[in-house]
Amino acid sequence: MAGPLSDRHVPTPATSDVGTEYNLWSNVTVSLGVVIGICVVLMPGMLLGAVLAWGAWKITRPSWPTIAILSVGFAAGLVIEAQLIPWLWPLGFLFPGRLYDLLPTSSVLPWSTAVWHGCAVELQGGPLLLLGTEAFLSTRERTLTSGLFTQARQRERTGSSQLGSLLHHYASIVSPVAKLMLASADHPPGGIRLGALRDNRRKPFDLDPSELRLHTFLPGASGSGKTTTLERLADGAMRNGAGLVIIDCKGGGLGGAAERLAKRYRLPFLVVDPDDPEAIGYNPCQGSPADIANKLIGSFTFGEAGEIYKQVGMHVVPLVIRGMLAAGLPLTLRQLAESCSLNGLRLLTRKIADEGLQDELTAIVDDADAAGKSGIISLQHRFGALLQGAFGPLFTADKVLDWEDVFARPSVVYICLSATAASEDVDLMGRVLIQDLKQACARRLRIVARGGTVAPVLCAIDEFAALNEAKQIIDLLLQARQAAMPLLLATQFLPQDPDLRKAVLQAGLLVVHRLEAADAQDVAAQFGTRPTWKVTHQIDWETGTTAKGSIRDVEEYVVHPNTLRRLPVGTAAVRSVATDRHAIVEVIPVQ
Incomplete structure (x- = not known):
């Protein structure tokens, strides 16, 4: 069946008489109002009793069963001592003597002792009057x-x-801007102050750090304020003790923000950027031989026809890494590329003392068929493509990024990738980075499984769709939450890959800036719908609007797609799954 947002949606037939339901609630509301009014007129002291009961419940916060039992108990005392009540005693102030023949004598003696005794009795009806008022307000909300x-x-x-x-x-x-309207723009203790509500700029919108643990999706058109929001969320996470890793696929847009945050919290600042002469390098040959093989082979695409070359690579690379370690050679991408050739394997074999490893490497060269030799040669060319690409200088640097140190303690890491300038190189480098993050997740998960603790770190990937790695990012989303490595994924457009689009839209926190029409429709569906009433008015061509009309139940967007299309710069629609709330928020820039 088509969903409620489908163009072909067929309305569900009515299962009850809506008018009868509304009339029922209206009758109940009127009846309660009449009873409450009669009680207040006859026994005004009940009003004071209701105020006292409200204050007592506010302070002690008892459970509803306790409130009900106490209210009924006090009401029973009122019934028992009803003969002491001077009915309508306030009228004695205005009309002394007028009620003598109708009511007890005490009714015309407002200053007598009987009146004060009666007020004490009337106070006992206050708790029940308060419950009746609550019921009246609740039923009134259900009226048309x-x-x-x-x-x-x-x-x-x-x-x-x-x-x-x-x-x-x-x-x-x-x-004034939201920051000037708020009492404080600083993050509250243990929280993240994203900004102020658009409808009430004096009211802050705060996030709990746990809301970021379910991953954050940050879509928005260029110039809509994504960078400001990303920096604000990162600032709040770091205020609560988290580290920060930024992978910038736009190339340079977030470098200044990362440096400011590092200085603000006095954390180590590490930059990986092929265009920055002071940046550190990157060595993909870190980890165990199997980890390195998975990382490097996984960074290339082979296709169905090249599957045999992939299997050759997964067989050869771990053996070559073991041989390099046994020979005391530096574990770098350049050395690996030199060793992944027929002559390189022969030279490597001569430097190894381990006979068993020698035999395995010799067998690769001597027993390889045509496909095996082609696979070995292809490895040399693939690794050479990394070395000769835009990120080649990073792989040959002396000082390189160490992921173990990064995740051991809070720090700020900024990795600059320019997808526009070198798209093919970015694809390769991006796959290597995602593989490294996945392996870091696996190591942290093992620590958590053994009962250890890991330092939290927020991993922000700006324009992640430029990496063209849908499957790898989905895998990372599945692993990173339990490893205390929540992802913050920012993009101008929703991913085209349906699986990746579904994965990011299911993130625990949606912070949505201005979007184009098609994307706004999909994102608005994630905010959901709510039931409401649609009122129509009957028109008379001669007299205009008549007194007749109709009303029907409909579902409307919580946040309409047109709202997402018209969001001002710096304003975002926020949806939190963990707390089941949504709001339109003006984001406060980090100062």
Whole structure:
């Protein structure tokens, strides 16, 4: 069956008489109101009792069963001592002597002792009066008139009406920025202050660090404020003790923000950038032989016809790594490329004292068929492509990034990838980076499984879709949460790959800036819908609007796609799965 947002949605037939339901709630509301009014008129002391009961419940916070039992108990005392009540005693102030023939004598003696005794009795009805008032307010919300009024008021607040739109437009021009309206723009203890509510700039919108643990998806068009939001979220995470890793696929856009955050929290700042002469290098040959083989072979695409070359690589590379370690050779990509050739394997064999390893390496060269030899030669060319590409200088640097040190203690790592300038090289380097992060996740998961603790780190990938690695990113999303490595994925457009699109839209925290039409439709569906009433008015061509109309139940977007398309710069729609809340937030820039 088509969903409620489908163009071909067929309305579900009514299963009850909506008008009868509304009339029932209206009758209950009126009945409760009449009973409450009679009680207050006859026994005004119950009002004071209700106020005292409200204060007592506010301070002690008892359970609902306790409140009900106490209310009924006090009401029983009121019934037992009803003969002491001077009915309508306030009228004695205005009409002394008028009620003598109708009511007890005490009714015309407002200053007598009987009145004060009666007030004490009436106080006992206060808790039950308070419960009745709560019931009255609850049933009133279910009436048609109240529902329509509440719906109209919500539309005014969210700017759905013409008046609301004008007010929000005026506020965006003349009102102070959100930071100036808030009492404090700083992060609260143990929290992350993202910004202020658009509808009430004096009210902050705070996140709990646990809301970031389910991953964050940050889509938005260019110039909509994504960088500011990313920096704000990273600042809040670091305030709560997390480290930061930024992979910038735009190339340079977040370098300044990363450096500012590192200085602010006095953390080590490490830069991996082929265009920065002061940057450190990157060595993909870190880890066990199997880890290195998975990382490097996984960074290349082979296709169905080249599957045999992939198997050759997974066989040869671990043996070559073991041989390099046994021979005391440096474990670098250049040395690995030199060793992954027929002559290189022969030279490596002569430097090894381990006879068993010698035999294995010799067998690779001597027993290899045509496909095996072609696979070995292809490894040399593939590794050479990495060395001769835009990121080649990083692989030959003396000082390189050590992921073990990065994840051992909080630090800030900024990795600059320019997808526009060298898209093929970025694809290769991006696959290597994602493989390294996946292996780091696996190591951290083993530590957690043994009962150890790991330092939290936020991994932000800006324009992640440029990496063209849907499967690897999905795998990372599945592993990183339990490894205390939540991901923050930012992009201008939703990914085209359906599996990756589904994975990122299911992130625990959505922070959405302005989007184009098609993406706005998909993202708005993630915010969900809510039931509301649609009112129609009957039109008379001669007299105009008549007094007749209709009302029906409909589902409307919590955040409409048009709202996402028109979000101002620096304003985001936020949805948190962990706390089941949503809001339109003006993000506060990090100072």
